[in-house]
Amino acid sequence: MTAFSNSFSRFFVVLLLVSGMAFSASGQGQHEQESGEKLNVSELIIHHVLDDHSWHFADGFVLPLPIIVYSAEKGLDVFSSANFYDENHEVVPYKGYKLDHNHIFLADSDKPVLDLSITKNVMMLFINATLLLIVFVSVAKSYRRNKGKAPSGLQSFFEPVIIFVRDEIAKPNIGHGYEKFFPYLLTLFFFILFGNLLGLLPGAGNLTGNIAVTMVLAIFTFIITNVSGNKNYWAHIFWTPGLPLVLRPIIFLVEVIGVFTKPISLMVRLFVAITAGHIVLLSLIALIFVFQRYWVGLGSTLIVLFISLIEILVAAIQAYVFTLFSALYIGMATAKHEHH
Amino acid sequence: MLFALLLDISYAVMGAGIGAGLAAIGAGIGIGRIGGSAMEGMARQPEASGKIQGAMLIIAALIEVAALFALVICLLISFRQA
Numbered sequence: 001m002t003a004f005s006n007s008f009s010r011f012f013v014v015l016l017l018v019s020g021m022a023f024s025a026s027g028q029g030q031h032e033q034e035s036g037e038k039l040n041v042s043e044l045i046i047h048h049v050l051d052d053h054s055w056h057f058a059d060g061f062v063l064p065l066p067i068i069v070y071s072a073e074k075g076l077d078v079f080s081s082a083n084f085y086d087e088n089h090e091v092v093p094y095k096g097y098k099l100d101h102n103h104i105f106l107a108d109s110d111k112p113v114l115d116l117s118i119t120k121n122v123m124m125l126f127i128n129a130t131l132l133l134i135v136f137v138s139v140a141k142s143y144r145r146n147k148g149k150a151p152s153g154l155q156s157f158f159e160p161v162i163i164f165v166r167d168e169i170a171k172p173n174i175g176h177g178y179e180k181f182f183p184y185l186l187t188l189f190f191f192i193l194f195g196n197l198l199g200l201l202p203g204a205g206n207l208t209g210n211i212a213v214t215m216v217l218a219i220f221t222f223i224i225t226n227v228s229g230n231k232n233y234w235a236h237i238f239w240t241p242g243l244p245l246v247l248r249p250i251i252f253l254v255e256v257i258g259v260f261t262k263p264i265s266l267m268v269r270l271f272v273a274i275t276a277g278h279i280v281l282l283s284l285i286a287l288i289f290v291f292q293r294y295w296v297g298l299g300s301t302l303i304v305l306f307i308s309l310i311e312i313l314v315a316a317i318q319a320y321v322f323t324l325f326s327a328l329y330i331g332m333a334t335a336k337h338e339h340h
Numbered sequence: 341m342l343f344a345l346l347l348d349i350s351y352a353v354m355g356a357g358i359g360a361g362l363a364a365i366g367a368g369i370g371i372g373r374i375g376g377s378a379m380e381g382m383a384r385q386p387e388a389s390g391k392i393q394g395a396m397l398i399i400a401a402l403i404e405v406a407a408l409f410a411l412v413i414c415l416l417i418s419f420r421q422a
Contacts (some may be wrong), residue, residue: 042418042419046419268409269402272405272412273401273408275412276411276412313397314401314404317397317401318405320398
């Protein structure tokens with residue numbers, strides 16, 4: 001049985017057994033509590049995928065996050081989100097504001113307020129940014145220290161990935177002058193990769209599965225593409241060469257729509273891939289709470305483990321695809337000498 | 341009477357279920373074809389199997405996302421219980 005003799009296989013089998021027991025035990029425990037109340041699975045899943053004003057790590061371990069709201073009537077208000085909940089975990093209005101499905105309104109007039117709170121996704125964004133800064137400032141320092149020498153430490157882990165982004169994404173698609181856009185592509189790739197992987201950790205927030213975050217990334221690509229578009233690019237959109245004059249107004253409309261659908265497709269692709277993955281994982285875990293049997297716990301754990309590995313692959317692939325398409329659009333915008 | 345039947349939300353949810361199934365079929369066919377061509381290519385030229393495998397994974401992710409577009413819309417319909 002040489003397959004089980006190495007330490008990796010043994011660790012994997014032990015992890016499988018422990019997580020199977022943990023998941024199935026949690027289903028059994030729930031049976032005692034909720035025999036009267038029916039579990040609303042879709043609400044549970046949606047609640048875990050969306051943003052939240054307090055960070056709910058586990059039952060009883062909740063981190064209330066600060067709420068920062070601005071309204072014309074009451075000005076700027078900063079308070080903890082714990083104020084919205086009383087002892088029975090019911091939502092109560094506080095200081096003239098009320099919380100309705102995680103949106104904050106004025107209590108008396110039901111008008112929405114400008115919500116600038118530090119929510120779960122904002123905290124994840126801060127964590128992601130801090131992690132990126134720590135890792136890459138250290139890698140940059142290693143590069144300065146190891147000038148002309150072999151890489152060491154964290155630098156040797158990230159160097160193949162950086163070279164991959166340069167040789168497979170930046171250079172083939174942008175060609176000459178790729179150095180101007182290379183920092184942006186690297187930042188994009190690692191931000192999305194770290195964001196995706198952090199979202200898979202237990203208790204973490206769904207950062208890149210938030211359509212606002214992916215929208216901002218797509219807007220960055222949109223701005224960079226169109227600001228660095230050269231004469232060929234704009235000529236191709238407004239007055240496509242090589243076409244009969246009758247068709248050109250129609251093609252102009254199609255090309256203008258194309259300018260906007262490219263970033264929209266980037267935005268929706270990343271959002272859908274990550275959010276759908278999380279929904280699938282949460283649905284399979286929620287099966288345990290629906291059936292409340294040990295064997296469902298074990299089966300569900302196996303499937304969730306397998307799908308989590310696929311999700312790690314999807315995290316890397318979606319980062320690659322977003323960066324690749326951004327490089328492609330930038331390359332198309334800065335392409336020189338078109339022969340017609 | 342047919343109009344009153346169609347206004348019933350449960351038919352929309354059934355449509356969402358059928359739509360999700362069709363989306364899965366679409367993804368299955370697309371990724372299956374990619375996998376088949378990849379297998380064939382790797383059988384013809386084993387030296388290129390690394391590159392083929394890489395390209396296959398990336399294209400599979402793109403096709404899967406197209407199916408997930410449809411899935412998200414079906415989920416939105418089914419969660420629209422008033």
